Amino acid sequence: MISHDRYFLDKVTNRTLEIANGKLDGDYPAGYNKYLELKAERLELQLKHYNAQQEYIAKTEDFIRRFKAGQRTKEARGREKILNRLKYGYQGANNQWIDTRVDAPQQQKKIAMNLGTQVRSGDLALKLEKLVVGYTLTEDEGRKTKDQSSGNDASVLCPSSFVLIRCPNLEIFRGQRVALMGPNGSGKTTLLRTMVGEVPALSGLARLGHKVMINYYAQAHEGLDMNATVLQEIQRIKPLIKETEARTLLGRFLFSGDDVYKRVGDLSGGERSRVALAQLTLMGGNLLVLDEPTNHLDIGAREALEVVLNEYNGTILFVSHDRYFIDAVADTIWMIDSGSIEAFDGAYSEYAAFHETKDRKPVVDERRAPNDERRTTKGDASKVKAARPANSNGHAPSAANGRGEAPHPQSPISSPQTPTSSKDDRRLRRKLAALEEEIGMLEAEMKQLAEEMTSASAQADRKRVKSLEMQYSDVNDMISSRMQEWEQLAK
Ligand SMILES: Nc1ncnc2c1ncn2[C@@H]1O[C@H](COP(=O)(O)OP(=O)(O)OP(=O)(O)O)[C@@H](O)[C@H]1O
Numbered sequence: 001m002i003s004h005d006r007y008f009l010d011k012v013t014n015r016t017l018e019i020a021n022g023k024l025d026g027d028y029p030a031g032y033n034k035y036l037e038l039k040a041e042r043l044e045l046q047l048k049h050y051n052a053q054q055e056y057i058a059k060t061e062d063f064i065r066r067f068k069a070g071q072r073t074k075e076a077r078g079r080e081k082i083l084n085r086l087k088y089g090y091q092g093a094n095n096q097w098i099d100t101r102v103d104a105p106q107q108q109k110k111i112a113m114n115l116g117t118q119v120r121s122g123d124l125a126l127k128l129e130k131l132v133v134g135y136t137l138t139e140d141e142g143r144k145t146k147d148q149s150s151g152n153d154a155s156v157l158c159p160s161s162f163v164l165i166r167c168p169n170l171e172i173f174r175g176q177r178v179a180l181m182g183p184n185g186s187g188k189t190t191l192l193r194t195m196v197g198e199v200p201a202l203s204g205l206a207r208l209g210h211k212v213m214i215n216y217y218a219q220a221h222e223g224l225d226m227n228a229t230v231l232q233e234i235q236r237i238k239p240l241i242k243e244t245e246a247r248t249l250l251g252r253f254l255f256s257g258d259d260v261y262k263r264v265g266d267l268s269g270g271e272r273s274r275v276a277l278a279q280l281t282l283m284g285g286n287l288l289v290l291d292e293p294t295n296h297l298d299i300g301a302r303e304a305l306e307v308v309l310n311e312y313n314g315t316i317l318f319v320s321h322d323r324y325f326i327d328a329v330a331d332t333i334w335m336i337d338s339g340s341i342e343a344f345d346g347a348y349s350e351y352a353a354f355h356e357t358k359d360r361k362p363v364v365d366e367r368r369a370p371n372d373e374r375r376t377t378k379g380d381a382s383k384v385k386a387a388r389p390a391n392s393n394g395h396a397p398s399a400a401n402g403r404g405e406a407p408h409p410q411s412p413i414s415s416p417q418t419p420t421s422s423k424d425d426r427r428l429r430r431k432l433a434a435l436e437e438e439i440g441m442l443e444a445e446m447k448q449l450a451e452e453m454t455s456a457s458a459q460a461d462r463k464r465v466k467s468l469e470m471q472y473s474d475v476n477d478m479i480s481s482r483m484q485e486w487e488q489l490a491k
């Protein structure tokens, strides 16, 4: 198996072969993390041997210099012969070439990247306001396609569109590092392309904060001109750059000599990623929007990118499937799930641990649980801003609790209790406000659906009524799920 995914390798493999310096350079009976240890030990030992041999060579050369022309010339020549064998190798028995010289341990070359911005943005870098992302289809496509988020017929927002994500109202603040995660095809790239203005929003908007400038790194490197050379791609981004300066920059991204004249279209995936990253360093924006920047990158390059992103003085929103990388960089997780986004304040490992415990915990019936029990179930849930919709029973639109009863007394109209610290307080209020907005938005959608149902039923269009009913029930589920979250947080 060939992979650059350290987490995956460590989980799956028990033997590691390494190619370096143009040869098979190591064979370790271990998975990735153990391999790192074994390799470090090996390099340490090799360095010891190398140093000892270098010392021997220096001493012998000194002896030869001093005595070659003098009384001990015979001895010196003898030593020289032995030394040359050691330095250049020799033909042994059975015509075998024997090489006894110890090479200095070579560290893999790593990219050296500088990323920084001179322009400080406002505190708020990005705000999603009732944003719905997806694609508008031609009439023909519209008939064939289903709404991805609900599994029903084409969206009600626009008859010829399909919705990928109904985003809760989320914000990104200056300096935040947000990892956008989710399965293939869930709409991560589409959301980023909507933010950078390449795809129109189906409704709502992604608003940029004061003085925010986006640098976008596209997943499939669509921004690169495949017919240009590596050097031309750098000059395209910064036309006034001198060739020597561009070459120095490219050298830091491991393109040396004639490499810079290679056609981008002929490069390997990882090499193309390095060109795109080199371009990124010339752009100087203060909000990096990176779509799978580690794709194709080898482990060394990923590690270098981790370091540079951690030192970056701007804001970052990135998509990645590399859990190791996400854990090293992100302080916030946005997880796309069932056509919405669950936002979590914390690193990926915290998020994973939170979900593991949450999923193992028995569900507590909120209406019956005694107060103290409720408090314990709340716990880390305060880190979650907008959870996925529960796809359970279809609720009546007016009933928040799913049993046709009156809405729960603690509906989004009342205020939450005062939390302990003001930072938590602000965060909590933000989450509550976002949920309230989302609930409002869903309720409006529900109203529209109800009207459409009435008119479809008036026209005896039973197929349409049935499909609208399903959408209605989905939106209803979402509302009750958001209500439950709101109640949890407000407690
Ligand atoms: N221009 C387009 N028109 C219509 N549908 C599209 C268009 N581009 C992408 N899609 C569809 O939208 C869905 C989401 O695609 P997107 O590229 O946003 O997913 P993703 O979450 O980034 O996936 P991955 O993890 O594989 O990169 C897919 O089903 C895709 O086929």
Ligand SMILES: [Mg+2]
Pocket: 188, 189, 190, 219, 291
């Ligand atoms: Mg994508």
